Amino acid sequence: MKGGIEIKGLMTTQLSIVLVCASLWCALTSAETPPLVVVYPEVRQPFAQVYQAIADGAEQGYGSPVHRLELANGRNSVDLIDRYENEIVIALGRRPVKQLLGKQLNHPLIVGAISVSIDGVLGLTIVPDPEAIVQRLQVLVPSVKNIYVVDHLKGNVINVAAAKVTLEALGLNVVIKQAADIRDAANVYRELAEHLDAEDSVWILPGDRFVNNALLSMLLEASWKSDFVVFSSNPTHVKRGALFSVYPDNFKMGVRLGEIALGRAQGNEQPAAMEPLTNVFVTVNERTSNHLGITLTDDKMDYIDLVLPAR
Amino acid sequence: MKIRDGLITLMAVATVTFAEQSNDFNADELDVLQLYGDEDFITIATGVVQPIAKAPAVASVITASEIKSMGATDIDQILETVPGLHVSRSPIYNPLFVFRGIHSDFNPQVLILVNGVPLSNLFHGDRNLVWGGMPVEAISRIEVIRGPGSALYGADAFAGVINIVTKSPKELQGLAGGISAGSFSTNRAWLSAGGSNGELKYSAFLEAEKTDGSDATISADAQTFFDLITGTSVSNAPGRVNLSKENLDLRLEANYKDWDVRIGAQIRNDVGDGAGAAQALNRDNKFESDRYNVDVTYREYNLLPDTKIEFQASYYQTSQEVTGNFVLFPAGSTGPFLSPLGVPLFGTFPEGVIGNPEIYENHFRSGFTALYDGIDKHNISFGSGYYKGEIDKVRERKNFGINPNTGMFILPGEPVVDVSDTPLVFLTEDKRDNTYVYFQDVWQLGNDWELTAGLRHDNYSDFGGTTNPRLALVWSTGYNLTTKLLYGEAFRAPSFAQTRAINNPLVLGNPDLKPEEIKSYELAFDYRPSYDLTINMNFFHYNWTDIIQFVADMNGSTGTAHNVGAQTGRGMEFEVKWNVSDDLKLSSNFSVQKSEDELLDADAANSPERQLYLRGDWRLDDSWTFNAQANWVIGRNRESGDSRPEIDDYLLVDLNVRHRISKHIEVALIMNNVFDEDAREPSPNGQPVPFLPNDLPLSGRSFLGEIRYTF
Structure with missing residues (x-):
């Protein structure tokens, strides 16, 4: 029994070290750019390819890996991104955008892949x-x-x-x-x-x-x-x-969204307006x-x- | 049965859970749909599939989604739906792809390509006697050209060309798989995986199948006839047709920058011989075949101005092997060795008449194609290539004929003798090579007129040279009508069985054979009165000459191959596709052909003179789809001299119910020959009587349950 407690204690110590290292790594990386989260609706193929290509592009435009969140049926984007802190969020598609707009979020929000232009919001229309x-x-x-x-x-x-x-x-x-x-x-x-x-x-x-x-x-x-x-x-x-x-050139659209997110992360002055799609x-x-x-x-x-x- | 019940229950439960969720799916998908117009365009726009290239020919394309919706598990089922094409059967139940009345014993008049590489074998010019079918899950689309295509494709693009395009790494990103089980102890499984690393894209597709094949019964066979004559009673008929198989298909593909590499393996084991290679039933007869292919393509677009060059090299290796002993006539049979009065020459063979022919082939091809568009209004393509094919090993063990060690007849009861590498083997090992050059110009004569003119010259090491032209005039007659006038010539290379068979007791090869030739004229219309309705219609006429047939020799016992036959054919094909609504699609085609054997001055035999196909695809909602199809095969003539009554027409109806439970899981229930129709394909005539008098029965009603999972 005692042995069991020692092993458990040892594991706890190791876990703590790992967690501390992970936090340090996160802190170091976040000192450069905060992680980027891309949330998009879960849809079947070939529709999903469109969102996946935008997320691929966002990764390139942002210059670092992004967290991809597929919004399953019945789920709310607000709950999904609540797990993250301070990350920049790119919301793609009508459902995630609708759920996140107007909410008191801790996250800077960029919207994309929607056909309407919304005033006062940073992003890219798909038109x-x-x-x-x-x-x-x-x-x-x-x-x-x-x-x-x-x-x-x-x-x-x-x-x-x-x-x-x-x-x-x-x-x-x-x-x-x-x-x-x-x-x-x-x-x-x-x-x-x-x-x-x-x-x-x-x-x-x-x-x-x-x-x-x-x-x-x-x-x-x-x-x-x-x-x-x-x-x-x-x-x-x-x-x-x-x-x-x-x-739309989905990948390039994603790149532009990634660049907007990067600009936001670096604190660049950007007008809070949606750009038309040129790619x-x-x-x-x-x-x-x-x-x-x-x-x-x-x-x-x-x-x-x-x-x-x-x- | 348990699997079937389970599937039905699963579908019923899933209906309840999914119905509430489908609206959410709709809204998000509709948003994307609005940008692209329709789902097909999304697959093109995202680069998953290429838009279907125009063809100055009468052509059909069947896509992966159509294949899935019709519930096909083998290419035969898909090809049967093409207008003017009927899939008949040989006595060993190999498919005979019969275009427009062009029927023959081994069907070498059709060129089947996989990703542009021919599957033709040298022995019979077919796709291997041990075919074992071709599964469909790895197929992206099948392109079928009716009519001759030798000006582009060379040998055997004669009655038609079937190009099977497999799914690319772009289509196979991620992991997916499925299993299915059903009638005749059929079990199937497949798994696909694909990924990418920078510019490298790769995919793998594995399909496996084990089945007993069919429940059809052969009521009488060749041995039934010999039993009657010789007084034996050893026929296995009536008995179940021998259509078992164990298939394993592997396809690997990698794309890197301008390079594509494909590797494939088709392993066939436990393949039954249908109603018997000698038209005598024996359910223990099993064949094997291993087929491997590799092809490499390199694209060079910057070497010369306005020129895109593509190089391709491929290697294809096949085998025809026997598992154990291959019993031509069953134990206790006298075999076909009878005097003219029907008296057995050797008595009965206690182990049966055994013949184990094995053949190993390899095929190497290399060539290039260049597309040049530097001249206004012209798109010129030209190319050249080299082919070398070889039957590099022929093995034969048998217990009849002459024993090469003694020079005496092998008598009943004596062991099997290996006659390989002796002058008494059934076929000589040999090779053939071919060089070719071709040129084609697509000339925009005027805004609405386009002329395609092509010419290809082939030179073969064994039968010499042949030049084949093609002309296609395409007129955009109006906003919704296109008219095509087509002319083409083609050749069919004599097979090694026809040129090099030396020890067959009945038929002998002829090294002086010329290729068979065909000249074809077509007038085709593509009319689209509305976006939901497409009507295609064509009229054709062809002259098929120098048909290779076995002509009786002076000795009265053998026949030797000669270019003696001729056939003319004419007909019409009509096809309608109607999208009644977003949820209901109807399609139908009707073909009619009348072909005449010029030598016998008789109607050409065995091909349906009329064929009617109907299909409906109904989408109940986002999760349920139903497909029903009916195929009516009408008017097949007997061969000249065959006294049997005309073979009955048949109508087969198939149903496929498909249900998407979630984004990941889809289930289906496929029912073939729903009304258990007694459908039969014609068996050949024989001397003195047809050996399979009641023809070749197809499977009765069958069920298949399927589950697909996308990870």
């Missing part, structure tokens, strides 16, 4: 920057002079009016058409389809709920006949015949580009990440 899209349009089809956009009267995830100013600075004429509902939008698109030509383009905005399959089909069929360009913020539209679209991939429909007479030269291919082959 591609309009300038990033339109720059690709100018590379692929330099002959296009006009961009037509159908905007919701109640607004959109993109501030179209602000985008117009930016895009016109690039030398393009941006025409904004307003629509109140899907019927209204259908009329606007139909009217555009009848009148546009090879110098024109239609930009389908991110999350545009006006453009259902029937409307998209009508628009793309008209663009095939009249040779105007349709580009979209929804990559699936490219499969269906839109010329091109953009989608995007471009996908092009080969059949449509052939039809429009666009040769995908090496110069153009430098701006293209994925060509969806003709059928």
Whole structure:
């Protein structure tokens, strides 16, 4: 029995030494940068790949390993990060962000992978920057002079009016058409389809709920006949015949989030605002580009990440 | 039965627990979905799978998710769903992939590739007599091209090309596995693991299967006929078809920068011979086969301007081995050694007629492909390569024929004699090499017109040179319609059994054989009236010439291989895919072909003239999916001179119920031939009668329960 107590005592001493060492190590490392925690929802594949790639990028951007917390169903992010102290937290996706925003946290919070821009919060939206899209349009089809956009009267995830100013600075004429509902939008698109030509383009905005399959089909069929360009913020539209679209470069998005976190850790002054997504991939429909007479030269291919082959 | 009950209970319990959680999953997944549009695009965007490349051909692609949803466990089940392709059976129940009415005993007119490397054997030009099936868990997708493809792929890309692409390390990150068990004492297990270290990505896939194969009964066989003639009574028919197998498949892959290395092993043990290699049933007959492959690919994109070069070298080694003795005719049989009046020449063989043929082959390939896009409107590819194949060991032990030691007949009751390395062995050890060069240009004639023109020249050490062109004109007719006009030629290399068989008592090889040839014309339409509806239709016509057949010799007892046959075929294939809603997908195809044997002026035999396939995939919610498919095989003609009535058509229905219990666990129940249909594939005609008169019965109703776990 006595032997047992001695062994237990010895183990306790060893454990203490280990804990002290670990604390010292933690203290030493935290003197440089505090650990970074990335919390994201637990989803099935292939959806999980998106969050995993962002976390991989965050690790690179931050320059040191990050703790990854997958938020299981029914769990709360607040409980998860309560185990940590002083760490910087990157919350990805709607559920973790919703749970953590507005809570009294001991952790600096950075948000990412959400489609809305929240005032007063540091982070990155997943909505591609309009300038990033339109720059690709100018590379692929330099002959296009006009961009037509159908905007919701109640607004959109993109501030179209602000985008117009930016895009016109690039030398393009941006025409904004307003629509109140899907019927209204259908009329606007139909009217555009009848009148546009090879110098024109239609930009389908991110999350545009006006453009259902029937409307998209009508628009793309008209663009095939009249040779105007349709580009979209929804990559699936490219499969269906839109010329091109953009989608997030998840890894680079993660790198940028990691850099924002690093800046925060180093105490750099950063405006508490969400940046638009500029790191995007471009996908092009080969059949449509052939039809429009666009040769995908090496110069153009430098701006293209994925060509969806003709059928 | 216990496993089955357990699975059903497990599914029922899981339904209750999961239903409350599925909404949370939905919200998070929908957020991601909004960015990409659909789930397929996520897999492409995250680089897990490549977008399907266009093919100036009539082509089908079956992806891993489709394979899973249809509940397939072998490539045969997948390939049966392709329009214009029917998987028939040889007497040993090896699959015969019959494209558009092109049927033959060993099916060498089809080229099967794994990651671009051919599986063809030299002996019969097939995939090895001891095939044992190919499991599907490691498969990322299967690409099937109907029609000739020798202008790109060389020999045997004749009636069709099947390229099996295995899952890459990108698709296999992490650890996953599964087990399944079911009818016919079937047990399967698989495990995959993948990881990365910097730019190095690696994966391993292990699949194992043990099964008795089938419950089908052979009611009468060749021995039944000999029993009738000779008065013996030793046939094992009626008896259960011999379809046991123990398979082990290992696939390793590593990707580092511009290098890909793949290593594979397919170990086949305890492989039964179906209804018998001599069409006489013996459930103790077992074969083995060990197949190993390694291939290395290197990509060089910076050596020359506007040029991407890919080098590949591969090695493939196969064997056909016998476990114990291979009994061609059972103990007490006289064997087929009868006088013209049916009198036995040697009496009865107390141990049966034994023949143990074993063959070892190796195949080495190296070559390069260069893609050059430096000329406006042209994409040029060219390449060259070298192949060397060898049957480097032929072994034979038998208890009939001539004893090479005595020069006398081996008589019944005498022990098995090893005739290997003697002039009396059934096949000579030999080698073949081939050099080739090819060129192809994809020329953008106009905005909506594209012409693909290709030409390949092959030179073989044994039968000389052959040049095969292909032309494909693709017209983007409208926003939702594409039209293709295709022409192609192809050749099929004579097998060593056809050129080098020397001591078969019935058929003899002919070293002067030329390759079989085919010319094919196709008109194809791809019409997409809406995003939820795709319609593909094509019409084809082909001329198959110089078909190698065994022609009776003057001596009246042997037949020698000659290029004598000719067949023409024409037909149509129609395919519809309709996404009725996000949760319901329907697909169907209908094929019709009419082929004629020009030599006999008769309808070509054994291939279905019509085939109808229907499939429905229904997703009840995020956790439950149901798949039902039906395959109707119609109108198979008998061979000329076969007096049997026409073989019955058949309709097979399969069901697959799949349930995701959690992010990690998924279970499924697969039912094949739900209505226990008596489905049969045609057995060959024989002289004086067909030896398997009641054809080749397929399995009755079967069940398989499956559990998958992703760590």
